[in-house]
Amino acid sequence: MKTHIAPPNTTTSLSRRELLSSMAALPFLGYAASGSAAQDDPQTSDAGLLGHRRIGTGPEPVLVMHEWLGDHANWEPVWPYLDGGRYTYVFADLRGYGWSKNQRGVYSADEAVADGLRLMDHYGYPRFHMVGHSMSGMIAQKFIAAAPSRIKSVVAICPVPATGFKADDKVMSALQSVIENDEAAKKALIARGGGRYGDAWLNFKLGLARRAASKEAMYGYLKMFTGTDFATQVRGTPIPVLAILGRHDIPFYQEDSVRKNFAPLYPNLSIVVCEEAGHYPMLEAPVFVAGNIEKFIASHRSAA
Numbered sequence: 001m002k003t004h005i006a007p008p009n010t011t012t013s014l015s016r017r018e019l020l021s022s023m024a025a026l027p028f029l030g031y032a033a034s035g036s037a038a039q040d041d042p043q044t045s046d047a048g049l050l051g052h053r054r055i056g057t058g059p060e061p062v063l064v065m066h067e068w069l070g071d072h073a074n075w076e077p078v079w080p081y082l083d084g085g086r087y088t089y090v091f092a093d094l095r096g097y098g099w100s101k102n103q104r105g106v107y108s109a110d111e112a113v114a115d116g117l118r119l120m121d122h123y124g125y126p127r128f129h130m131v132g133h134s135m136s137g138m139i140a141q142k143f144i145a146a147a148p149s150r151i152k153s154v155v156a157i158c159p160v161p162a163t164g165f166k167a168d169d170k171v172m173s174a175l176q177s178v179i180e181n182d183e184a185a186k187k188a189l190i191a192r193g194g195g196r197y198g199d200a201w202l203n204f205k206l207g208l209a210r211r212a213a214s215k216e217a218m219y220g221y222l223k224m225f226t227g228t229d230f231a232t233q234v235r236g237t238p239i240p241v242l243a244i245l246g247r248h249d250i251p252f253y254q255e256d257s258v259r260k261n262f263a264p265l266y267p268n269l270s271i272v273v274c275e276e277a278g279h280y281p282m283l284e285a286p287v288f289v290a291g292n293i294e295k296f297i298a299s300h301r302s303a304a
Contacts, residue, residue: 051099052092056084061128065136069209071098081290096217107220109142129297133157135225145233153240153300158253161261162231179218193248193278241266242296246277
């Protein structure tokens with residue numbers, strides 16, 4: 001059974017059987033062959049550019065960013081399923097993370113957008129698709145506010161909305177504990193669907209988080225996604241937006257909340273729900289994520 005993108009302001013919910021059937025069908029849709037897509041060597045931050053890696057040589061450029069508790073490594077399970085003949089993916093690490101760990105900054109959404117635009121300018125991509133996860137799902141929307149003429153479409157995975165992740169003192173204290181305390185971080189991962197997998201997966205994801213970022217960057221981006229609100233700047237934008245959600249995520253990132261926060265801003269909103277994922281669909285269901293990203297951006301290609 002083939003999955004499909006919901007039309008604007010609708011939802012697609014896929015069962016385990018549908019998901020597995022879709023995965024089985026992927027070789028016939030051309031995704032299996034893309035495991036050999038051309039890959040540049042990773043580029044650490046240099047000459048003012050974010051650290052990054054390009055995958056593919058296709059005519060449609062796609063900029064991809066990461067979440068608060070991980071860097072590009074979150075996306076590695078997705079890479080074999082990307083169609084490098086149709087798309088060129090630029091996986092970028094934000095300041096203080098991964099290949100950009102030595103690059104400090106103010107860790108704001110505006111800075112992240114400026115860094116992303118500079119990187120795409122470096123490769124001569126005047127217009128591109130934007131993919132973000134969680135906190136960078138918020139940054140992806142900031143690209144719409146800052147440079148709408150540059151953005152063809154946005155895929156926001158388990159995203160923080162343009163209004164931010166509002167945190168009172170108790171919630172902020174809990175989030176700060178995630179930075180400093182492994183047990184607090186595991187508790188956050190469990191709440192976001194990780195408790196279904198056992199200690200091995202939790203320890204794996206915790207390792208990704210601890211290797212990903214400097215504490216300075218984590219505190220900086222925490223301030224960003226809890227204290228930024230640019231909803232008025234994007235309200236009514238015609239740019240197509242796809243939200244990919246995990247059924248087992250916390251309520252803030254589930255369908256009802258996302259529709260409430262996104263639909264009033266983005267009239268061309270589509271939502272897809274992965275029944276087998278929590279907050280980390282790219283780790284939990286990478287074929288699903290790759291397939292839905294590419295089906296969506298394929299339907300929103302336009303002239304460079």
